[in-house]
Amino acid sequence: MINTDKLEGADKPYIIHHLWVPRDLVCYPGAEKMVTRIVDLRSDTVTKPTEAMRAAMANAEVDDDVLGHDPSCFRLETEIAKILGKEAALFVPLGTMANLISVLVHCDIRGSEVILGDNSHIHIYENGGIATLGGVHPRTVKNNDDGTMDIHLIEAAIRDPKGELVYPTTRLICLENTHGNSGGRCLSVDYTDRVGEVAKRHGLKLHIDGARIFNASIALGVPVDRLVQAADSASVCLSKGLGAPVGSVIVGSNSFITKARRVRKTLGGGMRQVGILCAAALVALQENVEKLESDHRNARFLADGLNEIKGLRVDTSCVETNIVCVEIEEDSQTTAAKLCKDMEDYDILLMAMGSSRLRIVFHHQISSSDVHYALSCFQHSMNGVRNENDS
Ligand SMILES: Cc1ncc(COP(=O)(O)O)c(C=O)c1O
Numbered sequence: 001m002i003n004t005d006k007l008e009g010a011d012k013p014y015i016i017h018h019l020w021v022p023r024d025l026v027c028y029p030g031a032e033k034m035v036t037r038i039v040d041l042r043s044d045t046v047t048k049p050t051e052a053m054r055a056a057m058a059n060a061e062v063d064d065d066v067l068g069h070d071p072s073c074f075r076l077e078t079e080i081a082k083i084l085g086k087e088a089a090l091f092v093p094l095g096t097m098a099n100l101i102s103v104l105v106h107c108d109i110r111g112s113e114v115i116l117g118d119n120s121h122i123h124i125y126e127n128g129g130i131a132t133l134g135g136v137h138p139r140t141v142k143n144n145d146d147g148t149m150d151i152h153l154i155e156a157a158i159r160d161p162k163g164e165l166v167y168p169t170t171r172l173i174c175l176e177n178t179h180g181n182s183g184g185r186c187l188s189v190d191y192t193d194r195v196g197e198v199a200k201r202h203g204l205k206l207h208i209d210g211a212r213i214f215n216a217s218i219a220l221g222v223p224v225d226r227l228v229q230a231a232d233s234a235s236v237c238l239s240k241g242l243g244a245p246v247g248s249v250i251v252g253s254n255s256f257i258t259k260a261r262r263v264r265k266t267l268g269g270g271m272r273q274v275g276i277l278c279a280a281a282l283v284a285l286q287e288n289v290e291k292l293e294s295d296h297r298n299a300r301f302l303a304d305g306l307n308e309i310k311g312l313r314v315d316t317s318c319v320e321t322n323i324v325c326v327e328i329e330e331d332s333q334t335t336a337a338k339l340c341k342d343m344e345d346y347d348i349l350l351m352a353m354g355s356s357r358l359r360i361v362f363h364h365q366i367s368s369s370d371v372h373y374a375l376s377c378f379q380h381s382m383n384g385v386r387n388e389n390d391s
């Protein structure tokens with residue numbers, strides 16, 4: 001890897017992706033834009049469809065999926081239900097809608113309450129949809145750093161039926177595996193099964209936000225169907241690590257999915273010739289699950305490298321899948337926003353998750369050489385920050 005410490009800022013524009021090209025080798029104006037590539041580490045939602053996906057989309061067998069069942073959609077839903085070990089599945093545009101529909105079906109009686117993590121995606125990043133659209137009351141329990149909620153706190157949060165005159169009625173518990181805001185941490189089968197036992201004991205349902213359940217499966221070495229066995233429903237994002245251009249699915253019993261299909265239509269989520277999207281998702285399912293391990297490997301490699309850079313700190317023990325959370329140390333004299341901007345100058349896109357926290361997410365369109373390139377740019381940027389502050 002080329003040591004970038006020695007190069008002056010003026011050479012910065014002449015980055016030919018992965019390589020620094022000294023000025024005299026660049027012979028004409030605009031060459032600096034000749035060969036650059038965006039290294040997009042903002043999320044695993046940013047992947048572009050592969051050629052195989054585009055071909056599948058162009059040749060997809062389609063029909064009206066509202067009036068009947070689009071054949072490509074039927075094939076995808078049948079396949080994903082089988083893989084997740086549930087009776088049926090429903091294709092939806094976004095994971096947010098998958099979670100919303102699931103909660104609304106489980107909590108279809110007024111005054112219902114759902115127990116979920118205070119740092120969960122449903123609670124923080126889904127516009128409070130379960131309340132604003134579904135009238136479902138959220139009852140949060142503290143998320144631990146590993147994405148779990150203490151089981152005794154879950155049980156304590158369940159409303160006493162004797163108080164039904166004044167309390168909402170608990171009907172659902174939601175888990176999230178992997179847990180996004182905890183840095184992609186995995187919930188174990190044992191933990192999930194124990195929460196499932198609590199739900200059953202109290203006559204409650206269990207939903208798993210499985211946006212990245214395939215990442216958990218690969219990281220834990222546990223089949224996805226075993227990870228969601230205790231759940232009555234699960235949402236799975238095909239458009240994240242699996243790399244489909246669009247789509248998530250809900251899995252559950254036949255009767256649950258029948259109700260979910262109706263709620264989807266109510267929300268305007270019914271789609272006509274949706275096979276065009278499902279054909280790409282089928283390719284993603286067939287081709288990209290096996291690539292998740294290299295995303296996790298790239299994440300671990302970057303985490304270890306960043307930890308060696310003065311001013312940055314990564315808890316590498318928390319890097320279990322494709323997400324790396326980077327803390328910017330106080331004395332580093334920079335911020336997450338500034339570092340994102342600096343890295344953008346190198347054509348590297350990151351997401352700030354606060355004033356001193358960065359999130360880096362890996363996917364199948366990030367290569368190991370991208371990782372080396374990103375590492376050298378982080379080093380160069382943090383050196384620049386230090387030089388600025390020393391002068
Ligand atoms: C854990 C988790 N659940 C649900 C979602 C929602 O997915 P979407 O962005 O497709 O609505 C996300 C977002 O990416 C997520 O990270």
Ligand SMILES: C[C@@H](O)[C@H](N)C(=O)O
Pocket residue numbers: 042043044045125180
């Ligand atoms: C930010 C969040 O909504 C999105 N689910 C992501 O992980 O990129």
